[in-house]
Amino acid sequence: MKIAxxxxxxxxxxxxxxxxxxxxxFLIYDTEQKDxxxxxxxxxxxxxxGAGIQAAKIVADSGVQAVISGQCGPxxxxxxxxxxxxxxxxxxxxxxxxxxxxxxxxxxxAKDATVEGHWV
Amino acid sequence: MKIAIASGKGGTGKxxxxxxxxxxxxxxxxxxxxxxxxxxxxxxxxxQLTEREAVTIAIPVLDTDRCTNCGKCGELCQFNAIVTIADxxxxxxxxxxxxxxxxxxxxxxxxxxxxKTIGYIDTGHSQSLNGDTITFVKGTLNIGEAMAPPVIKxxxxxVDPNQLTILDCPPGTSCPMITAITGSDFVLLVTEPxxxxxxxxxxxxxxxxxxxxxxxxxxxxxxxxxxxVDDYCSDEQIPLLLQIKDDRRVATAYSRAxxxxxxxxxxxxxxxxxxxxxxxxxxxxxxSLS
Amino acid sequence: xKEIVIISGKGGTGKxxxxxxxAALSTQAVFADCDVxxxxxxxxxxxxxxxSYPFISGNxxxxxxxxxxxxxxxxxxxxxxxxxxxxxxTIIPSSCEGCGVCVHFCPEKxxxxxxxxxxQWYQSETRFGSMVHAALDIGAENSGKxxxxxxxxxxxxxxKHQRELILIDGPPGIGCPVIAxxxxxxxxxxxxxxxxxxxxxLLRVLELTNHFDIPAYICVNKWDINPDMTExxxxxxxxxxxxxxxxxxxxxQITTAQIEGKTxxxxxxxxxxxxxxxxxxxxxEQLDLPQ
Numbered sequence: 001m002k003i004a005x006x007x008x009x010x011x012x013x014x015x016x017x018x019x020x021x022x023x024x025x026f027l028i029y030d031t032e033q034k035d036x037x038x039x040x041x042x043x044x045x046x047x048x049x050g051a052g053i054q055a056a057k058i059v060a061d062s063g064v065q066a067v068i069s070g071q072c073g074p075x076x077x078x079x080x081x082x083x084x085x086x087x088x089x090x091x092x093x094x095x096x097x098x099x100x101x102x103x104x105x106x107x108x109x110a111k112d113a114t115v116e117g118h119w120v
Numbered sequence: 121m122k123i124a125i126a127s128g129k130g131g132t133g134k135x136x137x138x139x140x141x142x143x144x145x146x147x148x149x150x151x152x153x154x155x156x157x158x159x160x161x162x163x164x165x166x167x168q169l170t171e172r173e174a175v176t177i178a179i180p181v182l183d184t185d186r187c188t189n190c191g192k193c194g195e196l197c198q199f200n201a202i203v204t205i206a207d208x209x210x211x212x213x214x215x216x217x218x219x220x221x222x223x224x225x226x227x228x229x230x231x232x233x234x235x236k237t238i239g240y241i242d243t244g245h246s247q248s249l250n251g252d253t254i255t256f257v258k259g260t261l262n263i264g265e266a267m268a269p270p271v272i273k274x275x276x277x278x279v280d281p282n283q284l285t286i287l288d289c290p291p292g293t294s295c296p297m298i299t300a301i302t303g304s305d306f307v308l309l310v311t312e313p314x315x316x317x318x319x320x321x322x323x324x325x326x327x328x329x330x331x332x333x334x335x336x337x338x339x340x341x342x343x344x345x346x347x348x349v350d351d352y353c354s355d356e357q358i359p360l361l362l363q364i365k366d367d368r369r370v371a372t373a374y375s376r377a378x379x380x381x382x383x384x385x386x387x388x389x390x391x392x393x394x395x396x397x398x399x400x401x402x403x404x405x406x407x408s409l410s
Numbered sequence: 411x412k413e414i415v416i417i418s419g420k421g422g423t424g425k426x427x428x429x430x431x432x433a434a435l436s437t438q439a440v441f442a443d444c445d446v447x448x449x450x451x452x453x454x455x456x457x458x459x460x461x462s463y464p465f466i467s468g469n470x471x472x473x474x475x476x477x478x479x480x481x482x483x484x485x486x487x488x489x490x491x492x493x494x495x496x497x498x499x500t501i502i503p504s505s506c507e508g509c510g511v512c513v514h515f516c517p518e519k520x521x522x523x524x525x526x527x528x529x530q531w532y533q534s535e536t537r538f539g540s541m542v543h544a545a546l547d548i549g550a551e552n553s554g555k556x557x558x559x560x561x562x563x564x565x566x567x568x569x570k571h572q573r574e575l576i577l578i579d580g581p582p583g584i585g586c587p588v589i590a591x592x593x594x595x596x597x598x599x600x601x602x603x604x605x606x607x608x609x610x611x612l613l614r615v616l617e618l619t620n621h622f623d624i625p626a627y628i629c630v631n632k633w634d635i636n637p638d639m640t641e642x643x644x645x646x647x648x649x650x651x652x653x654x655x656x657x658x659x660x661x662x663q664i665t666t667a668q669i670e671g672k673t674x675x676x677x678x679x680x681x682x683x684x685x686x687x688x689x690x691x692x693x694x695e696q697l698d699l700p701q
Binding site: 128129130131132135157158160163196198199217218219220221224225261263264265266267268290291292293294295296297298302314315316319320323326327330331344345346368371372374375376377 | 418419420421422423426447448450453468469487489490504505507508509510511514515546548549550551553554581582583584585586587588589603604605606607608610611614617618621622632635636639660662665668669671
């Protein structure tokens, strides 16, 4: 299966971007192939509003079943849940560490949005 | 003629001036409260409000039977208010700006518009000192709604072109203020003689120059600060049409919902003269255009 | 990290003067001026701008005159009265909502849609600590998004400098910028004045904070202009669930200090300065803020 992790970097050692909607990019990790691709989120950086919704669409369109990010607002949560994607909030130091935690079942899925919407 | 009362900085006395002008006028006039986030003019005018109508914006609703999830609506929407993921299309109506684009672009005619209430308009009457009728209109944005401009536009639809109309505008220089002053014949910028007042006045002046609307300045609480506003106006050749002196009686009256003319009745002459001077300014501006 | 937003509903109640005084009293804070429409706090805090960045938000329509046939499609579809018919047709930038409908439906595909620069934001140092502030371009839209940006950058700065508190000077009103400034904050302090308008606007603001579930505290500035109204406001605010933190007397020295570019607490032991110090201490205690 595929997992999307929000990040500011482009390797497995990179830090997790705590923002979901306005994350710099997503690292899409394939747990079977044990490799990854990068999807830019740049069109969202200047979005007037609703960045979380578009970011959710971007990761949903890339076929992931799980998202690991710092925070997730109500609208993004809504879209991701509708697409059947599970959200795992995580404050690990690196993507590799987060994937390790995920593999051992240490990450808890979010039952609800973890932050208030930013409104715009 | 439409005179908008505006300011960059809040709390400089827009409503005080707008309501006092309405009371001083010597003809039947309209007073429109366009500060829909925090409308206050009614507190001083105490009008009899007789009618209320809702302000609605049109938001899309989806007919899921017709929708093929082609995603064209979401691609067009600049506000991320519609998204199609996998086999589902979702609408976030609080992000919708009512541009109507999604409805036009949908090839299946699966989207229809439905009104959503975001505020209301009250209409009523009050009386000037002369006993003339003041037609009073107030717009109010519902709590939790973000978009003031549609409510302001609806208030402005009540303008009677045959009457003198005074618009009490929201503070600032962004969308709500611009929506309120658009189409006015003249703007009075109310400020106070302080650094904050001057800084925000400059922003408002730049905005009005960009929009090419003739304007003048009124200084409220004159004497409480320094001379920099006067100096700025004379340097920039901006007419300074009226000074309202800093007087604790005005503040106390204001706190009790009494207007400027209750505290300083003698100002009625100056306010009437101000209306006359605005007439002259507008006529001069029109002459210079033609 | 805690975010405290100071707002007023009604303009001109002394919000910025008091926020700047709090900034002078604080020792552990980062400051954010979210009143981006009429940002005045820099006049008292005199920030030295370290870095400035453009604020880009959305897009704006622009008709390429060469290919415009005057078919009126853009004008008939625009819901924001932003098209000025003529030869050629033009877009009124201050009215353009950036919805892109005209761009999409122009049969000649002659409407461009470039990203719009709407202002600038700054990261600066003041004599009391770091500050994030911004200026919206003249006639520009979307102050709500700029408010969100300023808040986010203030959070980043606070994290970087390990500051425990963010003091935010909020915008007036109850609309988009206020919602952007307050949602998710730890507390809102409303500065009001003892007038009918002040009370009216305060109650609308408290409905908003209740709607978004943000703890609200209130303070009456210039309380002695109308002591009865001050009492009335205190009672009404408490009925709405807000906590009363104190009153500040009318003090002409606030204007004098402003003219000198100083916060009132730096200006001297005036009656307002003393009241503000008391309020700051009690507010910090109640919210467990670093003083």
